[in-house]
Amino acid sequence: MSERRVVVLGGGIGGIVAARTLRKRVPEDVRVLLVDRDQSYTFAPSLLWLMTGDREPGQISRGRERLARKGIELVTGEAQGLDPGRRMVRVDGRDIAYERLVIALGAQPAPELMPGLREGAIDLYTTEGALAAGSALREFVGGRVVILVARLPYKCPAAPNEAAFLAESILRRRGVRAKVALYTPEPYPMPTAGEAMGKALAGMLGERGIELHAQQVVEEVDAGNKQLVLQSGERAGYDLLLAIPPHRTAGVVRISGLANESGFIPADPATLATWADGVYAIGDVAQIPIAGGKFLPKAGVFAKAQARVVASRIADELRHREPLATFDGKGSCFVDMGDGVAAFATGEFYAEDAPTVSLRRPSRRWHLSKVAFEKYWLARWA
Ligand SMILES: Cc1cc2nc3c(=O)[nH]c(=O)nc-3n(C[C@H](O)[C@H](O)[C@H](O)COP(=O)(O)OP(=O)(O)OC[C@H]3O[C@@H](n4cnc5c(N)ncnc54)[C@H](O)[C@@H]3O)c2cc1C
Numbered sequence: 001m002s003e004r005r006v007v008v009l010g011g012g013i014g015g016i017v018a019a020r021t022l023r024k025r026v027p028e029d030v031r032v033l034l035v036d037r038d039q040s041y042t043f044a045p046s047l048l049w050l051m052t053g054d055r056e057p058g059q060i061s062r063g064r065e066r067l068a069r070k071g072i073e074l075v076t077g078e079a080q081g082l083d084p085g086r087r088m089v090r091v092d093g094r095d096i097a098y099e100r101l102v103i104a105l106g107a108q109p110a111p112e113l114m115p116g117l118r119e120g121a122i123d124l125y126t127t128e129g130a131l132a133a134g135s136a137l138r139e140f141v142g143g144r145v146v147i148l149v150a151r152l153p154y155k156c157p158a159a160p161n162e163a164a165f166l167a168e169s170i171l172r173r174r175g176v177r178a179k180v181a182l183y184t185p186e187p188y189p190m191p192t193a194g195e196a197m198g199k200a201l202a203g204m205l206g207e208r209g210i211e212l213h214a215q216q217v218v219e220e221v222d223a224g225n226k227q228l229v230l231q232s233g234e235r236a237g238y239d240l241l242l243a244i245p246p247h248r249t250a251g252v253v254r255i256s257g258l259a260n261e262s263g264f265i266p267a268d269p270a271t272l273a274t275w276a277d278g279v280y281a282i283g284d285v286a287q288i289p290i291a292g293g294k295f296l297p298k299a300g301v302f303a304k305a306q307a308r309v310v311a312s313r314i315a316d317e318l319r320h321r322e323p324l325a326t327f328d329g330k331g332s333c334f335v336d337m338g339d340g341v342a343a344f345a346t347g348e349f350y351a352e353d354a355p356t357v358s359l360r361r362p363s364r365r366w367h368l369s370k371v372a373f374e375k376y377w378l379a380r381w382a
Pocket residue numbers: 009010011012013014015035036037038044045046047048077078079080104105106107124125155156158159250251252282283284285298299300301302303333334
């Protein structure tokens with residue numbers, strides 16, 4: 001190979017941090033390429049603030065030009081093929097050789113995987129959907145608003161709860177007679193964080209009058225009759241349906257030979273290495289086993305930390321040093337609740353028997369911290 005290249009596939013949270021850290025740490029003669037199908041990037045943790053009307057799309061998205069100014073080579077195109085044997089990726093019909101590869105292609109909402117979802121629901125996980133949800137809540141005249149977790153796994157276990165809290169807050173402030181209900185296949189909210197955390201969150205939902213329907217598997221949406229069709233055969237009505245659709249990985253991941261039957265890529269919990277030499281998987285695309293037969297939740301906080309670990313390991317490998325950086329499974333997240341308050345959860349997900357997670361009570365401080373983190377991220381990284 002005449003030119004030395006590290007290729008990062010996917011320019012979201014994990015990919016941006018990986019590319020920027022790599023550019024600082026790998027030898028200068030090694031090119032760092034960042035591949036993404038989109039020219040701009042949206043900070044997903046702020047999507048629900050489009051719903052509340054606290055943000056405009058332009059405030060939470062950025063072009064990727066700034067990354068080019070940092071010496072990262074941007075390739076805008078669709079990753080279509082991956083050949084770990086030949087150390088080659090295919091982007092828009094062009095083959096690109098790599099010495100090391102970081103796969104950070106995330107997981108995308110795929111409403112088409114649930115019959116009737118596209119017709120009957122608004123997708124909360126896109127810019128257009130979050131804006132449409134905001135309009136629908138501001139025009140809502142009364143009745144039942146259902147937040148639906150369609151399938152597992154999905155990214156950001158806090159988000160459905162946040163959506164429920166924020167929707168309830170909007171409707172209460174408008175003085176509309178409405179009931180907010182959350183349907184999820186999970187046994188309780190944020191189950192990876194353990195039962196105590198789930199119960200605490202369930203209690204907080206209850207305090208706000210939000211109905212929690214846990215362990216409810218929805219088979220399809222009967223959009224004509226505005227009903228969820230549950231696996232049990234029962235039906236549940238709604239007047240407005242806001243959904244976290246089923247997720248799946250990019251086609252290139254599913255056909256790569258790196259993914260298992262789930263469509264996600266098994267990765268080493270400490271190093272994020274895949275079975276293929278020189279190939280790492282980070283963030284939502286990775287499937288990482290933790291205690292209790294569970295998997296690490298899909299969240300930006302982990303994607304970012306993993307990106308730093310992988311960039312550091314690659315830099316050491318390319319400098320012929322022993323790579324020592326490892327991912328420790330620690331992470332935290334805010335749960336925005338509307339009314340200017342948020343809760344804060346922090347945990348160790350690699351603890352031996354089960355993750356240890358603690359939840360700080362809702363306060364204005366956590367909400368302001370969430371806003372500060374958004375500002376920091378958009379200024380520092382994007
Ligand atoms: C509403 C919402 C709220 C959230 N809140 C939080 C939060 O508070 N805290 C938190 O930690 N996490 C949160 N998350 C989750 C967080 O956004 C994700 O976990 C994180 O973005 C994962 O990073 P990633 O790099 O793995 O993937 P992504 O950030 O999704 O990036 C993947 C990139 O790959 C690109 N791509 C995909 N396929 C292709 C292809 N074939 N060719 C080229 N490019 C491709 C995409 O365009 C995208 O830019 C939230 C998510 C949502 C939707």
